[in-house]
Amino acid sequence: xxxxxxxxxxxxxxxxxxxxxxxxxxxxxxxxxxxxxxxxxxxxxxxxxxxxxxxxxxxxxxxxxxxxxxxxxxxxxxx
Amino acid sequence: xxxxxxxxxxxxxxxxxxxxxxxxxxxxxxxxxxxxxxxxxxxxxxxxxxxxxxxxxxxxxxxxxxxxxxxxxxxxxxx
DNA sequence: ACGTAATGTCAAACAAAGCTGACATAATGT
DNA sequence: ACATTATGTCAGCTTTGTTTGACATTACGT
Numbered sequence: 001x002x003x004x005x006x007x008x009x010x011x012x013x014x015x016x017x018x019x020x021x022x023x024x025x026x027x028x029x030x031x032x033x034x035x036x037x038x039x040x041x042x043x044x045x046x047x048x049x050x051x052x053x054x055x056x057x058x059x060x061x062x063x064x065x066x067x068x069x070x071x072x073x074x075x076x077x078x079x
Numbered sequence: 080x081x082x083x084x085x086x087x088x089x090x091x092x093x094x095x096x097x098x099x100x101x102x103x104x105x106x107x108x109x110x111x112x113x114x115x116x117x118x119x120x121x122x123x124x125x126x127x128x129x130x131x132x133x134x135x136x137x138x139x140x141x142x143x144x145x146x147x148x149x150x151x152x153x154x155x156x157x158x
Numbered sequence: 159a160c161g162t163a164a165t166g167t168c169a170a171a172c173a174a175a176g177c178t179g180a181c182a183t184a185a186t187g188t
Numbered sequence: 189a190c191a192t193t194a195t196g197t198c199a200g201c202t203t204t205g206t207t208t209g210a211c212a213t214t215a216c217g218t
Binding site: 001012015023040041042043044045046047048051052053054055056057058061063065070071072073 | 080091094096102119120121122123124125126127128130131132133135136137140144149150151152
Binding site: 027029030039041042 | 204
């Protein structure tokens with residue numbers, strides 16, 4: 001799961017990790033870890049970050065299906 | 080943080096909690112807890128559920144800013 | 159050379175997510 | 189009456205997100 005947090009932070013007048021953390025209620029270490037993809041944040045944190053930058057969650061965090069999940073909604077006329 | 084998981088599950092041919100759990104890699108207890116909003120899932124889980132139903136994360140999970148966050152993107156010409 | 163700001167990183171602790179196993183209830187089919 | 193299925197819920201446990209505190213590096217200003 002990659003993300004655009006670092007880029008968005010630079011675009012927002014070079015906001016620092018500490019500043020971003022303060023605005024969304026996280027520590028700078030947590031921001032750094034998220035930017036590096038060391039773990040994926042909680043949904044709540046993802047919403048707070050996306051909201052701050054005026055983006056949708058899926059615009060900030062890029063997820064790709066990891067295996068053989070399948071997608072129920074595409075099944076109305078399969079074949 | 081409310082969500083549409085239960086509704087989407089019914090729309091998907093009355094899929095059970097256990098079946099949904101199996102498809103997204105969670106237990107039925109966890110699905111029940113998420114539906115009831117007892118806690119918000121991880122971002123990864125949110126993506127898996129949304130993807131299964133062919134929706135975006137923000138279409139399935141409804142988040143509302145909880146306090147005095149502010150939004151950096153709306154600040155280009157603030158007054 | 160010195161101080162300061164921004165970042166990387168680590169270990170220990172804590173909080174919340176998620177699992178396992180169990181028991182209970184309501185609805186269905188036989 | 190009995191078994192089965194779907195759901196709610198709880199206690200205890202493991203895993204992972206997050207914090208706190210610390211130390212190191214790089215870049216910038218003086």
